[in-house]
Amino acid sequence: MTETKPEKEKLFNVSLFKRLLVFLKPYKRVFFGVLLSVVLVAGATALRPYILKIAIDEHIVTKEFDGFLFYIMLMGALLLVATICQLVFIYFSGWLGQSMVKDVRVKLFEHMLNFKMKYFDNSSVGVLITRSVTDMERIADIFGQGLFTIFRDLLTMLVLAAMMLFMNWKLALIVLIMMPVMFYATKLFQKYMKKAFEEVRTEISNLNSFVQERVTGMKILQLFTREDTEYKNFKDINGRHKKGWLKTVWYNSIFFAVVEVLSSVTLGLVVWYGGLDAVLNETSSLGELTSFVMMIPMLFRPLRQIADQFNTLQMGMVAAKRVFSILDTDSRIDNDGETELSRLKGDIAFKNVHFSYVEDEDVLKGISFDVKAGETVAIVGATGAGKSTIINLLNRFYEINKGTICVDGINIEEATLSSLRQEIAVVLQDVFLFADTILSNITLNHPEISEEQVVNAAKQIGIHDFIMSLPNGYHYNVKERGVMLSSGQRQLISFLRAYVTNPSILVLDEATSSVDSYSEQLIQDATDKITEGRTSIVIAHRLATIQKADKIIVMDAGEIVEQGTHEELLKQEDGYYKNLYEVQFLKKEVA
Secondary structure (H helix, E strand, O other): OOOOHHHHOOOOOHHHHHHHHHOOHHHHHHHHHHHHHHHHHHHHHHHHHHHHHHHHHHHHOOOOOOOHHHHHHHHHHHHHHHHHHHHHHHHHHHHHHHHHHHHHHHHHHHHHHOEOHHHHHOOOHHHHHHHHHHHHHHHHHHHHHHHHHHHHHHHHHHHHHHHHHHHOHHHHHHHHHHHHHHHHHHHHHHHHHHHHHHHHHHHHHHHHHHHHHHHHOHHHHHHOOOHHHHHHHHHHHHHHHHHHHHHHHHHHHHHHHHHHHHHHHHHHHHHHHHHHHHHHHOOOOHHHHHHHHHHHHHHHHHHHHHHHHHHHHHHHHHHHHHHHHHHOOOOEOOOOOOEOOOOOOOOEEEEEEEEOOEOOEOOEEEEEEEEOOOOEEEEEEOOOOOHHHHHHHHOOOOOOOEEEEEEOOEEHHHEOHHHHHHOEEEEOOOOOOOOOEHHHHHHOOOOOOOHHHHHHHHHHOOOHHHHHOOOOHHHOEOOHHHOOOOHHHHHHHHHHHHHHOOOOEEEEEOOOOOOOHHHHHHHHHHHHHHOOOOEEEEEOOOHHHHOOOOEEEEEEOOEEEEEEOHHHHHOOOOOHHHHHHHHHHHHHHHO
8 A cells, every 4th residue: 555655645546647658650640630730729829919029019099000901811810810720720639549448448358258257256347337337438538638738838839939939028027927826726626626526436336326226126126115224325426426526626616716816916917017117117018018918818718727627637537547457457267278169079077176155164165076977966955055057157157276177188278268168057046138139149149159049049949939029029128127028038039048058058046936837937948948968057055946857966064965866865864854854845735
């Protein structure tokens, strides 16, 4: 913490900005084009007051109007150049910011796609959405509204100050004396605004996370009548968000008031001194005085804008820091394997596998078992026994602490992740469907799976009629998370999704634990079809659904306590499986 704190206090993180510049390399021409437009805007803006001074002193004061029209037309031309360059500047600086952030967003999403499941277990979905969407827009503003605008205004101020010194150093000195005060106020303002915006970004993340979770879990909130409690919690979080923003408004109101007062005082001093000097000493001309009156607001206005745009820059830099913290997160499963798996026989071997989600809290304690090609193996046990963990490890969603897992005699760590997961299809208890058509949810937009293949597969496992009974059939939109379907219907869709991939290994994780009797029969028929001749691992609480399994593995507290067929396990006196079966059987008899 002591090493990162000094960097956190910096008003502008140079190393962070250099990382952003890397994403501008593909757009170098546009970048330099924007810089050129900035220079032209600053030059044309500063020249207009000087041309006005010449027009007044050499033509209006002397009443010599020959050539006066030329200066008027020259001012108009400079105004036109400034306007066109300003248009180019605004459009292409915004284009540059959006183009750059598009690339950053793609890189971030690609990075998150390869994270370990453990990262998502410990991360808020709302925060990740904020980083991927809201924070990205703030980064785009660094170039679209922040950095280039600050550079333009600073360059304009520099040129104007030089022009003032060239025209009348005494009047310029009055103006420049006020500048250190302005710069000090700006620096102080920036310091407090940075802290305020860090607070704002934190509260926005909290707000997004809170709303996302409550909207997703709205049914639970209403079932348990938690509306009033969550309403109060939301008001508290929203109140903190409001306080964070009000700090920025307060600092802005103070700063802009100070700038306005200093600008007015400077203008008054110039008019007072310049007027007296023009009348008494005649060392200051009317044209110079008029030009200074025109230039002072042009000099002070950019300073106000710089402070305002610095807010945008600070928000962008804070957002960039958060985004790069995710990009710097090393949470990937090692994908060093070079073996490409293809059409496995389906042999599976767990050898002395140890695993823990939390350090020193083993979930699996040295388990070993074999599954032969084409076998259906069931895994049973109490909640928390480690059944689903076995599936997660087989797919390499997590790294094991010790031991080996092999498929067809090949250590899964030696295989490429993509080829391994393509050979394994999983049907989960909690089916996730995207807000899309049934067809898209089945194929997941895989280019090699046609609609005809999906229809044929659905007919083979007996769910074609169910799908065709829905409006638009395979093109029926199931909405977010499949809310338009019952749990049994969603489960059937997940079976078809697994079947069309033609996997070598099939995993059914509590696939029939929460469905109606009609859907369960369809699922049972589908199960018999898709497990036929294919290595299958079935995790189930209902022992009646696994009696035909070739082998049943009984787990308790992360250890395998029994193995055998249904009949073999029932013969074990006071066996874990036998007791479990009798309890379920008795419950069924009582019901």
